[in-house]
Amino acid sequence: MAQQAQEARTDCYAAVDIGASSGRVVVGYVEDGLIRLQEVHRFDNRQVRRHGHDCWDVDLLHTELLRGLACCKEAGFAPKTVGIDTWGVDFVLLDADDNLVGDAVAYRDARTNGMYEVADAIMAPEELYRRVGLQRQPFNTIYQLLALQREHPEQLEAADTFLMIPDYLNFLLTGQKAVEYTNASTTGLLNAETGAWDETVMAAFAIPRRLFPNVTHAGASLGSVLPEVAEVIGYEPRVVLPATHDTGSAYLAVPACEPPAVFLSSGTWSLLGVENRSPICSEGAFRANFTNEGGYHFRYRFLKNIMGLWMIQSIRRELNGIAYVVDEKAIRKGRLHQYMRVEGLGHEVGFADLIKAADEAEAAGVIASIVNVNDDRFLAPDSMIEEICAACEEAGQPAPETLGELMLCVYESLARCYRDAIEGLTALAGHGYASINIVGGGCRDDHLNRRTAQVCGLPVYAGPVEGTALGNLAVQMLADGAFPHLKAVRAAIAESFEVTKVEP
Numbered sequence: 001m002a003q004q005a006q007e008a009r010t011d012c013y014a015a016v017d018i019g020a021s022s023g024r025v026v027v028g029y030v031e032d033g034l035i036r037l038q039e040v041h042r043f044d045n046r047q048v049r050r051h052g053h054d055c056w057d058v059d060l061l062h063t064e065l066l067r068g069l070a071c072c073k074e075a076g077f078a079p080k081t082v083g084i085d086t087w088g089v090d091f092v093l094l095d096a097d098d099n100l101v102g103d104a105v106a107y108r109d110a111r112t113n114g115m116y117e118v119a120d121a122i123m124a125p126e127e128l129y130r131r132v133g134l135q136r137q138p139f140n141t142i143y144q145l146l147a148l149q150r151e152h153p154e155q156l157e158a159a160d161t162f163l164m165i166p167d168y169l170n171f172l173l174t175g176q177k178a179v180e181y182t183n184a185s186t187t188g189l190l191n192a193e194t195g196a197w198d199e200t201v202m203a204a205f206a207i208p209r210r211l212f213p214n215v216t217h218a219g220a221s222l223g224s225v226l227p228e229v230a231e232v233i234g235y236e237p238r239v240v241l242p243a244t245h246d247t248g249s250a251y252l253a254v255p256a257c258e259p260p261a262v263f264l265s266s267g268t269w270s271l272l273g274v275e276n277r278s279p280i281c282s283e284g285a286f287r288a289n290f291t292n293e294g295g296y297h298f299r300y301r302f303l304k305n306i307m308g309l310w311m312i313q314s315i316r317r318e319l320n321g322i323a324y325v326v327d328e329k330a331i332r333k334g335r336l337h338q339y340m341r342v343e344g345l346g347h348e349v350g351f352a353d354l355i356k357a358a359d360e361a362e363a364a365g366v367i368a369s370i371v372n373v374n375d376d377r378f379l380a381p382d383s384m385i386e387e388i389c390a391a392c393e394e395a396g397q398p399a400p401e402t403l404g405e406l407m408l409c410v411y412e413s414l415a416r417c418y419r420d421a422i423e424g425l426t427a428l429a430g431h432g433y434a435s436i437n438i439v440g441g442g443c444r445d446d447h448l449n450r451r452t453a454q455v456c457g458l459p460v461y462a463g464p465v466e467g468t469a470l471g472n473l474a475v476q477m478l479a480d481g482a483f484p485h486l487k488a489v490r491a492a493i494a495e496s497f498e499v500t501k502v503e504p
């Protein structure tokens with residue numbers, strides 16, 4: 001082992017970044033003050049149907065995690081630390097013998113339908129917001145737990161520990177159980193002011209406090225991986241907690257050009273907001289449905305979830321005949337082939353084809369129909385294409401007839417939703433913003449970047465693409481003393497990666 005480690009580069013760190021649609025393992029190191037990245041593993045993340053629910057395949061995530069860490073060694077790296085981040089809100093339960101209790105149900109599953117009414121009868125939504133400061137979203141962990149209480153009370157009985165997805169993967173690597181703050185802040189159970197579990201909320205909703213380890217903050221170490229893990233991956237890193245909520249990591253990598261800046265983490269979701277030093281749990285923030293998610297080092301991400309590229313990912317999957325949930329939903333053939341036929345695509349549809357179709361429709365002077373992208377109907381429809389067309393017709397607008405019209409509808413609707421959210425931020429902050437900084441895979445979408453700048457009337461700064469992995473690595477580097485403080489590592493990120501300016 002010692003001989004192999006010396007050959008491999010050790011002054012480096014590994015970020016494991018797993019989103020709803022894909023995961024990656026990225027090695028990062030510092031060279032002449034600049035940050036260098038190398039992606040060593042990438043995999044698709046998908047849902048599986050189990051016991052009547054859409055679930056995450058956590059065994060697949062575990063396998064891909066170990067595979068990815070082993071790929072570091074194969075690529076010549078033996079990272080000294082590893083950090084894991086994933087999407088928010090979802091969790092697993094472990095029994096006293098650390099076995100999984102039930103499934104890792106996915107946040108788009110329908111089990112939370114009707115839970116608003118149940119919750120509101122227990123605590124007024126204004127009161128809940130005043131305490132936890134979380135936007136009202138059907139998939140918030142608190143509503144998932146209410147659904148579980150009703151469907152499988154025996155599982156909560158049998159459970160001994162609640163862990164969020166990154167916490168569970170950390171447990172598989174180290175045997176340590178810790179719930180990290182930024183992701184805990186997506187549950188709807190964490191007091192926005194104290195940053196601790198809100199015992200009043202837990203008692204009111206009969207959610208057993210005993211299941212929840214005290215919250216641990218990003219930067220903490222969980223110690224070295226287990227010997228059997230070191231055996232498999234070929235080296236023995238320590239596991240350090242980054243902002244384990246991917247959006248929390250992404251916000252750390254925002255270069256914040258031309259402040260005051262609006263941050264936009266663009267991927268399956270568009271998370272648009274700002275970074276604050278204290279929570280805003282006012283009546284106005286509640287009415288505007290902004291959320292106060294925990295950030296690194298006592299920061300707050302005051303943002304809004306916007307349906308994001310999920311709509312475009314879904315259209316692409318449908319055009320390629322791919323179901324999002326394995327073994328279950330057949331694609332309804334409704335208007336689908338109409339778009340394929342018209343455009344004669346006849347090959348695996350890529351995001352570039354969708355952008356091209358929108359550009360051509362725009363150039364042809366097409367007037368886009370507009371839908372409310374944040375309507376829950378778009379969370380998990382059987383067919384995104386059908387749902388968009390139905391929403392247009394219900395609003396008395398022409399339903400898209402061509403792929404170009406369909407894409408223009410999605411892009412224009414997203415850009416307008418961004419504009420409305422920024423107007424909401426401006427009203428609550430009492431001042432305007434000078435720019436929009438977009439990070440994540442979605443910042444490569446030139447059509448959306450341009451329309452966002454034009455519709456919002458603000459310059460867009462696009463990049464870095466690997467925002468979440470970079471934010472994850474930033475905390476590991478800070479924990480290791482590679483940078484003195486966040487300002488320094490953010491400056492290094494801005495220095496090290498391309499950021500493109502798009503004028504309005």
Ligand SMILES: C[C@H](O)[C@H](O)[C@@H](O)C(=O)CO
Nearest residue numbers: 087088089107246247269
């Ligand atoms: C439910 C979403 O996953 C969550 O709100 C969002 O912040 C996220 O985690 C995006 O990856």
